[in-house]
Structure formats: structure tokens, C-alpha cells
Amino acid sequence: MRGRISSTVLWIYFIFMVIFLFLPLAVLIVFAFNSGTSPTLPLQGFTTRWFEQAFSNGELVQSLARSALIAVAASLIATFFGIMAALGLSSKAVRGRSLAIGALLLPLVVPYISLAVGLLILLQALKIHHTLLSIAFGHAVIALPFSLLVILPRLRSLDRALVEAARDLGASAASAFRLITLPLLVPALISSSIICFTTSFDEFAIASFLYPSGQPTYPVFLYTGSRSPQTLPQLIAIGTLVIAVSLLIVGLAEFGRRWGERRLEGRVASALAEKARAELPRLDDIVTPV
């Protein structure tokens, strides 16, 4: 009986929390279609004009494109180095492994604001002009640990016998990697790319210091635009689309991951928890071998 009561209380608590967590998203979605010019109650009426305005706002659309471009570049760079580091670390013969691991996971704990000002100083010292590429590199380095934390466990879980069999059959190390390891890593590589992409796409601190003049990224534009009541409704409208796409990607990634897991290993649904851990890994992953 007591158990029943406490689980009812927990259910109520859970529902309350979910409402709390979704409240801001709901507010964005509702006011994206509200014809009033500011997010106030009561609601004024249904409109899609904020979407029309948003799409005809060249600066907004360009900032989205810019962020997407940076995120793709950052994701490619981070995943490239992520595979490299995972391959290296999965070898038994690494000297200075702890130094390497410490360095590779360092970006997880360095506060972004300190890193951002450091990069600003570095670019100035080297007299490098601020370009979108410099932001992409900054984002790649903060995404690299995420990439590594997704790829390395996957690489370890692969059956080494497959690679060794290929080698015994005469394949070179390179072709064994290309023919055996890489295809098996595909689900992890997709996960890594998505995580790196979203990390970069949402990053504000580094971008706000490094963006080339007149070329803000989407979060930077969002920040400046949010202060202006005239552009706020448009930002909310575009924001709901960004949210919808993000949730869709999360859903698809989850689906794909499960499918991949099942196909390759027949693993159980707890893969979700691992994936969620991998997508939100910060300190825990450095210290928690689950």
C-alpha cells in the first residue's frame, strides 16, 4: 500500500517534471503561430507570417547556412581524428597512453569561455584572420572527445578475430581496415557525426569570439536577434523548425542505431541508455567505465 502511494507520488512528480522540461519548447511552438507581435497572453490568432518573414530574412537564413557548413566541417574533422585516436588507443602497444587520453579528453573539462578567449588570443598572436574555418576547428576540438567516446567502445566491441582472419588471408592492414573495420564502424561513425554536428551547431561561446565580422553563426545571430522585439517572432518561428529537425534527427539516429545494433550484434534495448550517455558525456565518461 505504501509502495502504491509512493509510486503514485513519483508518477505525479515525473509528469510535473516533463511538463516543466517541455514548457519552453511548447511556448516557442505556440508563439511561432501566434499573430501577436510579442509572446504575451491571451493568444491573438493563428498566423504563418513569422515563418514567411523568417525565410525572407536573408541574414537569418545565411546564419543558418553558415552554422550548418561549420557544423559539417567540424563534424568531419572531429570524426576523422576520432577514428584515428580510437584506432591508436585500441592498439596494445601505445606508449604514453595516459598522456594521450588525458590530452584527448581535456576539451571536455576546459570551460568553453576560457577556451574561447584562448583561441581568440591565439588567432591574434598568429595574425590569422577570423574565418568560418577557424570556428570549425574550434568546434572540432571540443567535439573530438565525444567522437572518441562513441567510436572507441564500438571499435573495442568488434571481434578482433575478423580482422586477424582477413590479415591471415593476405589482406594488408589498410585493406583489412577498409574492408572489415570501417564498415562495422558505420553506426558509430554516424552517431559521432550527429553528436559533433549538434555540438557545433549549438555552440555559442567560441563562435561569439571568433566569427568573422558581419558573418555571425546561427547561435550568435540568435543571441543578438533575441534582444530585438522586431525579430524575436521570426527567431521563434525558425527556432521551432530547428527544434523539430533536432528531434527528428534524434529519433532517426536512435532508430538507426537500434537497427544497426540488432543487425550487428543483436544487442538489447539498453543500447539507448548507452547512446544517451555517449551523447551527453562529460565528466562521467572520463571516470566511469560502465
Place this chain on the structure above:
Amino acid sequence: MKTLRKRTTTGGQALWTWPPVAFVFVLVVVPLIFVALYSVGLRSNIPGTKTGFDLANWKDFLFGPTNPFRALFWHSMTITVVVSIAVTLAAYPLAYFLSFVARKNRYTLLLLVLAPFFTSFLLRVIAWQAILNENGVVNSFLMWTGLRAADDPVTWLIYSNFAVVLVLFYSWIPFVALPIFVVLENMDRRLLEASEDLGSSRLATFLRVTLPLSLPGVIAGFVFVLIPTTGEFITPLLVGGTDSQLFGNQIQSFFSVSPDWNYGSVLAMTLIIVVLILMLIFGRFLSADLRDTSTRSAR
């Protein structure tokens, strides 16, 4: 022949570790070295300024009798700790619910909790801004329903410490719920059964068995919040007022409006040192308990 070949290839494979390390070195360590150089006056951002080793800024920050930056630092750390504790307390029942009450659908419900956090952080803060504004959702609702006079909005909702703490609290809940959930999931349920079989009440079982065993997750979650919040500056920028800016805002402002990068570097270095100290303190707790978890998952 075979062993020989294997040794050379794995040795070659190990070398792949180092280009990524070099990448991190160039883009993280080198910038931080520059920050360190600035903090002791060995470089300057202002062309034509004389540079030389000088600890004056450090001395001022650490020992200046009424240094406002040091005071702000402690204020920020207090806010950070308050937020971290509050989030951990709020997240625990959530994780407990998912793991023990919502047995069957727990992964779906977990995804529900996590989903908002795959969306843009900045957007969510902006949404809070719209909710808390003086002419925002909450106030306009109160005025609409007549609970509040039209020209008398609740003013402490935004540009206040309340707003900063609320939004930070909101942002971190899932980050804390997740590690607690994982630890609860990995817990050996037979221990709980044993405890109850031995006549313990559910409460006693929770306090004596579940809670202690879940502490690694709790600490991990707590540190999850603690570390990034030390450098937080976006939330106060958007929903904080003149008296609710945090240490991170000072760093941002030293590098974006003041010419004094040297002093700003002192603050930025302070943050890095704090994080390293936090790692030293909490890492120990974590690793001690986690050996346990790892043996269990190997089981």
C-alpha cells in the same frame, strides 16, 4: 612470421594516437598557454605595449583587499554549488522513478526527459526569456486573469538571480538524471530483495542500500553540473540583471569590451585551475566506487 607481422602492425597502429593529440595540443593547450602568458604580463593585445613578467594582476586578484572580481568569484561559486545541489536533489527522484517505477517503458520515458536537450540551448534560454519577461507569458497571464494589475508586473521574474538559477536548474536536470539512472540500472537488485527479506522497511532499504549504492551516479551528476556552471555566462547574459552576472560574464566582458586582456586572462586561468581542482577532488570519489560498477557490468 605471423607474430612478427602482428607486432609491427600494432606498433604502427599505435602511432595513430598522436596526430589527434597534437590537434588537441595546438587548439586547446597552446591557447591556454597564451592565456597563461597574458595573465603574467608576458604578452599584450594592445600594439606597442611593453611586456614583461609581472604578477601584479594575480596579486591584485588573489590578495587585493576589496577585489570585486574575487568577491564575484565566490558569489558565482556559491550560485554554482546551490544550483548543483538543487538539480541533484530534483533529478534523483526522476531517475529513481525511471528505474524502479516505470520499469517497462523506462527507455521511452528516459528519451522523453532527454529530448528537449537535443534542441538548441540558446533557444531554450530565449524561450525562458519570453516566459519570464515583464510583458512575457507569466506576467501577461497574471494580468489577463486579473491576478495582477495591468501596470504592476512581477518584476523579479527576470533580470534577477532567481531567473539565472531557474534557467540553469532547468538546463541541467537531464544531465544529472542520466548518470543516476545508469547507476540505478546497474545496481544488483538482489541486494534490495535481501534487505527486504531481512525485514527492512522500504525506506530503510532505500536509505541503507539504494542510496549508498547510487552515490557514484549522484556525485557524477553533481560534477556534471558543477564544472560547466563555473564558466557559465550565456544564461546571465540573457536573463540576468546587473546584480546577477557571474564570473564567466566578467571573462567574456574583459575580452570583448575592455582592452585589458591581461586581467581577463587571470580570471580565465582561475577558472581552469578551479576545474582541475574539482577533477582532483571528485575524480577520487568516482573511481573508488566505479571499480565496483565495472566488475558488476562484467558479470
Place this chain on the structure above:
Amino acid sequence: MTAINDLNRRQFLGGALGVAAGATALAACGSPDAPAPVPSGSASASAAPTASRIPISAESGKLSILEWAGYEAAGTKAQTAGLTEAGSAYTKEFGPDGLAYTYIENDEQALQKATSSADFDIMHPCGENVKDYVDRGLTQPWDLDLIPSAKYLAPGLMEQTTYNGAVYMLPWDWGYGSLTYRTDKIAAADATGWELAWNEKYAGHISLWSGAQTNFEIAAMKLGLPKPDDLTDAEIEMCKAELIKQKPLNKFYWDSEYGQMQPGIQSGTLWVAYSWQDTLVTMKAAKVPVAFMDPSQGRIAWFCGFMLGANTANYYHAHAYVESFLNKAACAQMTNAYAYGTANTQVTAADVTDKALAESLQISDLGALTSGKNHLQSYTANLDKITKAWQEVKAS
């Protein structure tokens, strides 16, 4: 199996410390003195010979401009308000697509941006910072032969932007800074001087600007200090204490005129705010009852203008762009849109549409800028001390 089994804390910390050790070694050998910049224009007494430059047709035409919001060239944005004339000659000829604006929130931030990225073709700082830009090598002199309207610019202002015979800033706009207040919320008896911003009756409804030098000048004027731009260390401390006292009364320090300050006054969130006179025009249009105070200690006066980036690859485009702002029609429209004065002496009282407003603000009389108790913002050798002190105010 599920996470990185052997990534434990000890290894991480060991690694991190190792990295730090390596870092120290690197720091030891690689600690260079700040390399002196090569100020491309500041050393030479006059503009570089035009013959050595690439022709306009070979320039990219992509101009990166450090500008105040609201001053975008006509045609750049789908503006309903703002500049419709200024810049139009340029955008008609070259199109608006090559123009990228970075917005100034306050003077110190503009200087910082110009210093840290240094890739602007055109910048729009204010008179008090001209020397800072020149000293830092961020700018080069204009070639007045390429700016037909330059000969009409007020000599009194040009004088202040010329160094070693070269003109570094082409003055464009000038005006006043004071407190704008809601006449329906503020008792007239309280709105007599800068001390209004310190009036606890209005706590939570006040907003000063985020400009460091400006705020120290305000405090200095309130305290009656004789030289608000030449404060001694002791005076800086006094102003700092005064601003710390004022700080809790603010809702926020505003960064964005159109995004934060004006909407705040309009919605009734803010009753008192530091502003420029253009806020009067906006509020008049929105039928919000406000006044632009004439403080007993005097108003702050300012002028701003265009500076040419030291490293611009668009020398001729930049000149064409600025000429399209300096011509008479552009200046007259700016004056009418924002109620600022203009440096172009061809614009007379007859060109101004709102005569009453023009009269009250004396926008046809450049002499008023420094007349009476008005304080014209000018170069301060103490800028670094003041910005540092301002940081301390914000941290307090």
C-alpha cells in the same frame, strides 16, 4: 564493454598534468614579446600614393563595416525606418550584397573588436577614440580627393580628427547623450540632473548604457568634477564608488538601443534610461510621453565618423561608400530620421522637417555642442584605467 574501459581518472589526470608540464616547457621557450604591429597608414603623414593601388574594378567590393545598428546603407535591409538616402548612391552602383555589418554595442567594445579582428574596411567610432585607433595602427588616412563632400564637413570637427596633416576620421553625425525619462512616471521635480539615475524612488526602472567611458563621465558630471575625460586616479575611484552605488537601481545596463532600451521605455519597463536624442523621435512616433533631460550639470555631447581600415583591400569601394553617406541629401535625411546633427555644413535649418524638435535640440548649431555646460566627449589617456574600473563596477 560499453564505455572506454581503461579511461579512468588516474590516467586522465596523469595525462592532463603531463600535458600541463609540456605546456610549461613550451611556454618557457616560446614567450615572445608582443610583436609590434605594422601600422600601415599611421606613420605616413599623408595618404599613400594612389598609383600603387589596385583599381576599383579589381577590388572584391565586399566591405566589412563596423557600424551602429540603424546606420546600414539604404537598400541593405528591408528598412521601414532608418537611412533611406545615406548609402543609396553606393548600393545603386555596387548593390547591397557585398556589405556586411558588425554592430557596435558601445565604444569600448568597438575598439576591442577592431583590435582583435582588425579586418574591417570601414569603422564608425566616435571622436574620443580617434587617437586610440590611430595609435593601435587600426586605420589609415582618407584620400580627400576621392571624397567630393569632404570639403563641406565642419572644419571644427575635422580639426579634431587630423593627425600629422592626415585626416583619419570623416565626421558625420553629432548629438547629445542624456537621460530620457517617462514624463508619466517621473516627477518633474526629480528630473533636474544626472542624479535622477541615482534616485532610489525609481529603483529597478533605470537603465544606464554599457559604455564605460560614458558612465564615468556621467558620474564625474554628477560629482561636479571639472574634467570628466581627464580624471585623476582618485577621481576614478570616486566615480567608481558612485557607479557602484547606482548599479543596483538598474534593471540592466543596456547594450542594444533598439533591442533593449527603446522597447523598455516603450513598454514601461524602463522609466529612466541613458539615451541619445533619436529616442525622442522613436517615442514621439509611438506616442510614448518622454522627455530628453537637460541636466543641470550639462549634457554629454559627441560626434562620430568614418574611419578607413588599415588593411582594407577595398580602398576605392570604401571611399565611394563613405561619400554616399557624406553628401548633402544623405546627411539631411539622417538628421530628419534621427534628430542628430550632421557634420555636412550644406545642411541648414531649412532642410530639417521637424522645426520644433530641431530648435529644442539645436541640431543646426554645431557650436551648441560645446556651449554652456555641455561636455564634449574627447580622448582620454586613462581609457585602460577607466575600462578596468568599469569592470570592477560590474563585478561589485
